[in-house]
Amino acid sequence: MSKATLATIWLDGCSGCHMSLLDMDERLIELSPQFELVYSPLVDAKVLPRNVDVALVEGSVSSDEDEHKIRLIRSRARILVSLGDCAVTGNVPAMRNSFPVDALLHRVYIENATLQQQVPTERLPVLLKRVRPVHEVVTVDVFVPGCPPSADTIYSVLKELLAGRVPDIAALSRFGI
Amino acid sequence: MTFEELEQIAAETRENREKSPRELNVCVAAGCLSLHSDAVKKSLEEEVKRTGATCRVRGTGCMGLCSLGPLVASEPSGQLYKSVAAADAAEIVKNLEGAPVPRLLCSREQPFFQRQNLIVLENSGRIDPEKIEEYIAADGYRALVHALTEVNPNEIVQEVSKSGLRGRGGAGYPTGLKWGTVSKTAGTTKYVICNADEGDPGAFMDRSVLESDPHRVLEGMAIAAYAVGATRGYIYVRAEYPLAVKRFGTAIREARRLGFLGSQICNTKFNFDMEVRIGGGAFVCGEETALIASIEGRRGAPRPRPPYPAQAGLWDMPTLINNVETFANIPSIVRRGGDWYASIGTKKSKGTKVFALTGKVRNVGLIEVPMGTTLRQIIYEIGGGGPEGHKFKAVQTGGPSGGCIPEQFLDLSVDYESLRELGSIMGSGGMIVMDDSACMVNVAHYFMEFCMSESCGKCIPCRSGTAQMFELLTRMTLGTATARDLELLEELCDMVSSTSLCGLGQSAPNPVLSTLRYFRDEYIEHINEKRCRAGVCECGSTVGVTA
Amino acid sequence: MNPAPSVKTLMIDGKDVSARADQSILDAARENAIPIPTLCHLDGLSEAGACRLCLVELKGTPRLQPACVTLVEEGMEVTTQSPRLEKYRRMVVELLFAERNHVCSVCVSNNMCELQDMAKQLGVTHVRFPYRYPRLPVDTTHERFTMDHNRCILCTRCVRVCTEIEGAHTWGVFGRGVDAHLITDLDIPWGTSDTCTSCGKCVQVCPTGALFEKSKVGMQSQKNPDFLNYLNEMREIER
Secondary structure, eight states: OEEEEEEEEEESSSSSSHHHHHHTTTEEEEHGEEEEEEEEETTTSSSOOOOOOEEEESSSSEEEHHHHHHHHHHHEEEEEEEEEEHHHHHHHHGGGGGOOOOHHHHHHIITTSSSSSOOSSSSOOOOEEEOGGGGSSOOSSSESSSSSHHHHHHHHHHHHHHTOOOOOOOHHHOSSS | OOHHHHHHHHHHHHHHHHHHHOOOEESSHHHHTTTTTTHHHHHHHHHHHTOOOOEEEEEEOOOOGGOOOOOOEEETTEEOOOOOOGGGHHHHHHHHSSSGGGEEEOTTTTTHHOOOSSSSTTTTTOTOOOOOOOOHHHTHHHHHHHHHEEEEEHHHHHHHHHTTBOOOTTOOOOHHHHHHHHHHHHOSSEEEEEEEEOSSSSOOOHHHHHHOOOHHHHHHHHHHHHHOHHHOOEOOOOOOOHHHHHHHHHHHHHHTTTOOOOOOOOSSSSBBBBOOOOOOOGGGGGHHHHHHHTTTOOOOOOOOSOTTTTTGGGGGOOEEEEEEHHHHHHHHHHHHHHHHTTTBBBBBBBBEEEEEHHHHHHSSSEEEETTTTTTHIIIIIIOOOOTTTEEEEEEEEEEESSSEEEEETTTTTHHHHHHHHOOOTTTTTTTEETEEEEEEEHHHHHHHHHHHOOOOOOOOHHHHHHHHHHHHHHHHTTTTOHHHHHHHOOOHHHHHHHHSSHHHHHHTHHHHHHHHEEEEEEEEHHHHIOOOOOSOOOOTTHHHHHH | OOOOOOOOOOEEEEEEEETTTOOOOOHHHHHOOOOOOSSOOTTTOOOOSOOOOTEETTTTSSSSSSSTTOOOOOOOOOOOHHHHHHHHHHHHHHHHHHHHTTTTGGGGTTTHHHHHHHHHHHHSSSSSSSSOOOOOOEEEEESSSEGGGGOOOOOOOOHHIIIIIOHHHHHHESSSSGOOOOOOOOTTTGGOOOOOOOHHHHHOOOSSSSSSEEEEEEGGGGTTTTTHHHHHHHHHOOO
């Protein structure tokens, strides 16, 4: 049997979910014969391959770049997993949704800046009007809430998915914590 | 007050009118008033005074055909003038004795008037609502005197039961059964409440009754109080009906003056008095438990039933609560008998029903028809059909709790059961006719916005569910919705109607459900093709801009 | 002294149980270790019937009935768990999460929140409805407590405890529909209320992080509404 291909993606999040993934420690070695990590901020691959079996998505959709990425990933992944509260609920990044983007940028880059007060406009992804959880943009197959989901949770989810089963998330994780 | 005294007042009133029989009756109910019938009345009065014509100018209640207001009736000839302006006064007064003014004539022979059967509205437009004597001259208060002096409370309850009258507020609960429950419930103090918190968009039946014939409602309440053993009454009128509040206030004072309210009414042991409570504008206060909370001075929010108000209502006392039209039927039932009333209507829905006929129909106004009349008769014969060049699409009944009924069901008779079967309800009597210029998604969106803003916010399904349904419908009208959104909408409809605390939430999905049932293709078009066939929604044009 | 209420026998989820005639289905179920989820209910306070989580099916009744306010009846057959009920309960939780800004990860009550627990218990792993993201204030004017409207689920436990137990009537609900929100007195900042006795009962009964004690974080912010039963028992004895 060929190895399953695994991709992990980091959208608007703090990377805590990826840290939690690494927190699986020796269990990563246990699972590693079953998958090949083909794309991830943790590896050097620059191009997302065409056929991904499982994609773990950390972070919410906050910019035009995020939106482009998530649509691409959706088109190439068989199973898409929303990993962590940012991907599942919008979480902290979505706290800006109660304010207009202009006001937000002004507050951060002008009012509260001490040096070079200017709103960056070039070569940066444009912020969307609203931060959205992944499933409001593309179809999501598995939801793993938690901030972050624990290493145990991620281990169980991966193990189940690699075995071709649907994990019972409610028993494993919850919003927050 | 005895029959003899009543008769004397009636005779005097009639005699006075016969002395100078010529009169011009100007409708001064809300519909015509909004078209400045007060100015017409003033102008007629001045003209009569100037010319010295022998004619009385009276303000009366609603004559029904509101779209042709201001209406003026010339008596005793019975001529009806339509769309009268203040400037027409001279011509009308000049032609009092001769031929009528043809330009302003409105035939009473047309089906709009001929097809109706007036019970609740029998005095509307015929008497001056601010003069109790005129109500008495039209057989008013005879039912109350009869009840108090000739029969016992139980016989009244029996008579009402026999009539088959059902609650006209919308749900259609048998009135006699409700009265019987309150009368049998033990309690030191009992209350009678009249629900006049009419709030459905497009509905103005109760308003018109209160403005045109307030004593009828008052008499109905007094009879109810006697029947159930209540000593205190409240009428809860929304603040948006200042004229109804004023006229009912006048009616209470007049009734007290003649001893129809107060202690030892008609020299019996029966004591009863009442007051007007003014609602602050919350639609949910039409729900009986919210209304009671509001009268008690608390926030107008519903509470779970049971206990029903009949057991524990106002200040936890047994309380009879009926709507305006229900009470307005009572004097006629008591006067003419339950059997007579039960002879009108269908097997399960007796008597008549008042409807506010509005929308895309020629004759907009207030009508009263026997239960069992078909929608087609109402819309095409009484209403005169829709405007030229447009095709009928649906008729909306029951307001935000009701639904839209398409053309294929127009021959169905109007009664509580058949409307419910079609996914709508009788409701309080709003009837909005829509043609092909209406978009059904937009209609559902409109009613959902209404329910969302009028939800009291107490229970989650109604508070948050209506907001979610509104958002999903908004996406549809903007052309940004997906098939998934339609699934979510249908799931929400089921959940909100099954789990909400009170009738407002339970019925809030009805406009969506009924339009989905009969006009699903319009929803699909909005979602798949970003197209609104009626051209109401901007789903096609704006999709590129908002994305 | 009132005569002892009669006893009814009924069936809950196929189990025969007995209950006093003045007990609710919820009381009877919990006495018999049959769990029914609730959020607005709290032992010792009057019932609001607002959260709709405790809706149950009654044989012979077409509508679902709230277990918290429906009294037991002889021969009643109650179903507390069914696919339909579970679906509606999950939707209630989803609607609550979508309504305001419940950002669990940065909430004072993270891991000590009844709403969070309820989501886990009912298996809500995500919210299918669009989040509304309303812009809501946080009232920090009281010297000891904070009201964060972002986390409020309008269960009105605070309103009821303030009215029924403390007798201060400080809390109330203002506005309609999704705009309904809690206010102190006639909508003045909490810190300026002259009816508030600063007793903190509202904080202890709040199921989420909407009401919390300042400077208490983590396990320190654990709520403890047990005082209610104690107070009610003492008052019962007084009578």
